[in-house]
Amino acid sequence: MTKYTSLIALCFLLACTSKKKADLLVHNATIYSVDSSFSIHEALAVKDGKILAVGTNKDILEKYSAKETVDAGGQYIYPGFIDAHCHFMGYGLGLQTANLVGTESWEAIIDSLKSFSLKHPEGWVIGNGWDQNDWPSKVYPTNEQLNAIFPERPVILSRIDGHAAIANDKALELAGIKVGQTLVGGEIEVKNGRLTGILIDNAVNLVYNKTPGITIPLLTAALVEAQANCFAMGLTTLDDCGINYNEVLLLDSLQKSGTIKMRIYAMLSDAKDNYTAIFARGKIKTDRLNVRSFKVYADGALGSRGACLLQPYSDQPGHRGFLLSNPEHYDSVAALIASKDFQMCTHAIGDSGNRIILNTYAKYLKGKNNLRWRIEHAQVINPEDFSKFGANSIIPSVQPTHATSDMYWAGERLGKEREKGAYAFKQLQGENGWLALGTDFPVEDISPFKTFYAAVVRKDAKGYPESGYQMENALTREDALRGMTIWAAKSNFEESEKGSLEPGKMADFILLDKNLLKAPPSELLSTRVIHTYLGGQRVFSR
Numbered sequence: 001m002t003k004y005t006s007l008i009a010l011c012f013l014l015a016c017t018s019k020k021k022a023d024l025l026v027h028n029a030t031i032y033s034v035d036s037s038f039s040i041h042e043a044l045a046v047k048d049g050k051i052l053a054v055g056t057n058k059d060i061l062e063k064y065s066a067k068e069t070v071d072a073g074g075q076y077i078y079p080g081f082i083d084a085h086c087h088f089m090g091y092g093l094g095l096q097t098a099n100l101v102g103t104e105s106w107e108a109i110i111d112s113l114k115s116f117s118l119k120h121p122e123g124w125v126i127g128n129g130w131d132q133n134d135w136p137s138k139v140y141p142t143n144e145q146l147n148a149i150f151p152e153r154p155v156i157l158s159r160i161d162g163h164a165a166i167a168n169d170k171a172l173e174l175a176g177i178k179v180g181q182t183l184v185g186g187e188i189e190v191k192n193g194r195l196t197g198i199l200i201d202n203a204v205n206l207v208y209n210k211t212p213g214i215t216i217p218l219l220t221a222a223l224v225e226a227q228a229n230c231f232a233m234g235l236t237t238l239d240d241c242g243i244n245y246n247e248v249l250l251l252d253s254l255q256k257s258g259t260i261k262m263r264i265y266a267m268l269s270d271a272k273d274n275y276t277a278i279f280a281r282g283k284i285k286t287d288r289l290n291v292r293s294f295k296v297y298a299d300g301a302l303g304s305r306g307a308c309l310l311q312p313y314s315d316q317p318g319h320r321g322f323l324l325s326n327p328e329h330y331d332s333v334a335a336l337i338a339s340k341d342f343q344m345c346t347h348a349i350g351d352s353g354n355r356i357i358l359n360t361y362a363k364y365l366k367g368k369n370n371l372r373w374r375i376e377h378a379q380v381i382n383p384e385d386f387s388k389f390g391a392n393s394i395i396p397s398v399q400p401t402h403a404t405s406d407m408y409w410a411g412e413r414l415g416k417e418r419e420k421g422a423y424a425f426k427q428l429q430g431e432n433g434w435l436a437l438g439t440d441f442p443v444e445d446i447s448p449f450k451t452f453y454a455a456v457v458r459k460d461a462k463g464y465p466e467s468g469y470q471m472e473n474a475l476t477r478e479d480a481l482r483g484m485t486i487w488a489a490k491s492n493f494e495e496s497e498k499g500s501l502e503p504g505k506m507a508d509f510i511l512l513d514k515n516l517l518k519a520p521p522s523e524l525l526s527t528r529v530i531h532t533y534l535g536g537q538r539v540f541s542r
Helices: 003-017 057-063 088-094 106-119 144-149 169-174 202-208 216-232 245-257 272-281 327-339 351-365 386-391 400-406 410-414 425-432 448-456 477-483 486-491
Strands: 020-027 030-032 043-047 050-055 064-071 076-079 081-086 125-130 155-159 164-167 186-191 194-201 235-243 263-269 289-297 343-348 374-377 395-398 509-512 529-534 537-541
Touching: 020 057, 043 057, 043 064, 050 057, 057 064, 081 486, 088 216, 088 235, 106 125, 106 144, 106 155, 144 169, 155 169, 155 202, 164 202, 169 194, 169 202, 186 202, 194 202, 216 235, 216 245, 216 529, 216 537, 235 245, 235 289, 235 486, 235 529, 245 263, 245 272, 245 289, 263 272, 272 289, 289 327, 327 343, 327 351, 343 351, 351 374, 351 386, 386 425, 395 425, 400 448, 448 477, 477 486
Parallel strands: 020 064, 030 076, 081 235, 125 155, 235 263, 263 289, 289 343, 343 374, 374 395
Antiparallel strands: 020 043, 043 050, 076 509, 155 164, 164 194, 186 194, 509 529, 529 537
């Protein structure tokens, strides 16, 4: 070897050893960082589970070496999706019961239950996901056929939004439900002097409280199956809305053992035991679990006419829905949560429900603040009340697919004038300059691409309506992506650690086969996740 070639070899060796060490390099991609300037890059480096650097292919490959290098093949990289409102545990458990989503008639449900009972011949028959608005008659069923098929087995089937259910006589008997019984925040339907089996809102729990307890092995299996489905959709953080403290402890243990890798922002249910337990311990924060908020329910759902309206339903004169608790309850809860510096997140659908919660929040927030109290759904807002979001820094946490599911009948419930203040995402965004987006799965489909499509295109998966639904409230593609990433993180007080691909943040990112910012609208719903990375580790690969 000559002195000249030795010098070249030495220079090459020095160049290689001078590179900074990383664990993973990804290059040859279009990377939407979703940072403050919405910058676009070609490559990124990951070390110790966090983004080390982003930049051009040349910059990253020349400055860093890694154990693993991935050529993205020109595909598109985004921050991992954050679902700001879902029911992770409920979804997992739903996978273990009779799935009634998409059934097009009560007869189809009966057929489905016959098949289900052959595979599960003992114990309660539990199902979920029916929606009478998808049926030709669009009226609630009655339970005679359930009684005939299951005279001795109790049956409870929840509506897709969880705010209504139908039970057979055996289940009603076990729950002690009788004709003429009343309760706050719920209804027990009676026709011709007999129970029909239909239960609305708080009445549903009268039966569910009698169902067998969920074992830890069953819940663990449910969560593992649900997690796999979520990773396959590019979801890396989930806001699980309304769980109990003991379920939080289980999640924490499963995360620490590595059984559950999904990051969870857990909202505790509005229950005395949950307040007592978490206030004694204080907020919980790990890399995978964040517990600092409570989920409260103001009213029911629009589809079951449980949403609390200022004026009667257009399709049911004299009926305005109802609150699920007395107004004094929300005031006392807000006072308690404010005193402990926790976040209050309240389900509010109807314009009356929203007004009551907005006014209650205002009493304790007292103007602009950084407490980030949220209204979940914020579905129907009176024109006089929009400004209350901005005046008190109240965050709208909305689910775009609710609009495209409800649009077929929302006008019938609300009337055309009142409907204009419903699903008003753009108007709500304008109040604070941002909002959080979610799916509300399993009430809606788990797909974040349907969220994006519904927010931007304002159509359902069938392409209806042709010109889009109330397009004045469509979001831009950039803002829809922000709502599913950095703004969702912000609604969880996590924007400094996730939601964008910037140095120092968690390396939670996804590779997609389509460009969400530029693909034709007709192609958005066929977008596929190629890889999902959590903390720089691949947790899904197609």
